Amino acid sequence: AQSVTQPDIHITVSEGASLELRCNYSYGATPYLFWYVQSPGQGLQLLLKYFSGDTLVQGIKGFEAEFKRSQSSFNLRKPSVHWSDAAEYFCAVGDTNAGKSTFGDGTTLTVKP
Amino acid sequence: GAGVSQTPSNKVTEKGKYVELRCDPISGHTALYWYRQSLGQGPEFLIYFQGTGAADDSGLPNDRFFAVRPEGSVSTLKIQRTERGDSAVYLCASSSGAGHETQYFGPGTRLLVL
Numbered sequence: 001a002q003s004v005t006q007p008d009i010h011i012t013v014s015e016g017a018s019l020e021l022r023c024n025y026s027y028g029a030t031p032y033l034f035w036y037v038q039s040p041g042q043g044l045q046l047l048l049k050y051f052s053g054d055t056l057v058q059g060i061k062g063f064e065a066e067f068k069r070s071q072s073s074f075n076l077r078k079p080s081v082h083w084s085d086a087a088e089y090f091c092a093v094g095d096t097n098a099g100k101s102t103f104g105d106g107t108t109l110t111v112k113p
Numbered sequence: 114g115a116g117v118s119q120t121p122s123n124k125v126t127e128k129g130k131y132v133e134l135r136c137d138p139i140s141g142h143t144a145l146y147w148y149r150q151s152l153g154q155g156p157e158f159l160i161y162f163q164g165t166g167a168a169d170d171s172g173l174p175n176d177r178f179f180a181v182r183p184e185g186s187v188s189t190l191k192i193q194r195t196e197r198g199d200s201a202v203y204l205c206a207s208s209s210g211a212g213h214e215t216q217y218f219g220p221g222t223r224l225l226v227l
Binding site: 004041043044045051092099100101102103105 | 116117144146148153154155156157158161163168169171172204206208213215216217218219220221
């Protein structure tokens with residue numbers, strides 16, 4: 001069965017600092033991988049996705065993620081965090097044979113001024 | 114264009130009652146998903162429709178939960194004999210296909226069972 005682990009429940013960074021959110025997945029084949037952001041009172045918004053090709057994926061809002069098959073990881077990065085990035089971030093793995101996605105439990109990002 | 118909409122936005126009910134939650138997907142999207150998100154957790158898959166049929170209902174927790182999509186557009190999630198443990202945010206998403214197609218999420222329905 002597919003699964004996702006986000007080891008960090010809560011991360012605090014200073015505005016302007018770099019950010020890396022960790023995601024490890026378990027899946028039997030080449031996965032579809034996603035990062036979503038959820039702000040309070042907002043729906044889930046897709047930041048980026050990987051399903052084939054270049055293992056470094058660029059997304060919206062200056063985010064990127066790198067698929068590392070050998071480590072079963074898909075970590076999210078941003079070189080310089082803005083206060084508006086404070087939110088909850090979810091990593092998900094998609095079933096390539098069906099539609100469903102399995103989500104991690106999320107990482108809450110706090111940005112210090 | 115309009116995104117995914119869900120009604121009601123909030124629903125408070127009493128234990129044992131029946132509730133219906135509605136999802137209006139993005140026009141033309143053939144795939145529709147229901148997820149449930151409990152406090153402090155990520156969304157948990159419930160059911161996936163491709164057109165009118167349920168392609169995967171493996172996430173429905175028990176037979177109190179049922180969902181329909183009779184015309185391949187709007188979907189209704191139905192919960193019978195609600196329990197306090199059913200309290201959660203119920204999320205709907207739609208996409209133009211399965212697999213790696215982007216799922217667009219609605220704002221969710223917050224269900225509280227007293």
